[in-house]
Amino acid sequence: MIAAMNFKRILIAAVLAGLALPASAAETAAPEKAAVCAACHGPGGGKPILPEYPSLAGQYSNYLQHALHEYKDGKRKNPVMAAQAAGLSDADIKALALYFESQETTLFTPKIPSHKAR
Numbered sequence: 001m002i003a004a005m006n007f008k009r010i011l012i013a014a015v016l017a018g019l020a021l022p023a024s025a026a027e028t029a030a031p032e033k034a035a036v037c038a039a040c041h042g043p044g045g046g047k048p049i050l051p052e053y054p055s056l057a058g059q060y061s062n063y064l065q066h067a068l069h070e071y072k073d074g075k076r077k078n079p080v081m082a083a084q085a086a087g088l089s090d091a092d093i094k095a096l097a098l099y100f101e102s103q104e105t106t107l108f109t110p111k112i113p114s115h116k117a118r
């Protein structure tokens with residue numbers, strides 16, 4: 001009985017240790033073009049300068065790419081972001097999206113096991 005309880009504790013500790021990997025271990029290096037984004041979205045995209053500006057940090061890269069393509073194509077209308085997205089290539093958009101996805105965030109975004117960076 002006691003042995004079984006200890007085993008359970010060890011198992012729980014092991015699971016928790018596995019989940020507690022530092023987020024920084026998975027961080028992606030900042031693309032050069034991320035510097036301009038920080039002017040409004042904050043360092044790492046996680047501290048916007050105004051409350052109505054969205055946080056990019058920790059958002060799914062496929063969502064961020066989708067949003068940036070829509071600003072660029074004019075499907076999502078925002079004059080500020082249209083100007084920002086106009087100069088981004090597909091490769092820039094992908095690199096920026098992967099970078100911001102990897103940044104630490106205070107937002108809660110559930111992990112989807114089947115989610116793969118695209």
Ligand code: HEC
Nearest residue numbers: 033034036037039040053054064067068078080081084096
């Ligand atoms: C001058 C300020 C400013 C700069 C610089 C800026 N943004 Fe934005 N960004 C905004 C604002 C304001 C919004 C909200 C627009 C809206 O309502 O659609 C936004 C929205 C976004 C969104 C949509 C987020 C969501 O949750 O839907 C993405 C993605 C984004 N920005 C990426 C970037 C990237 C990448 C850069 C750098 C290349 C950048 N932004 C530079 C102001 C800025």
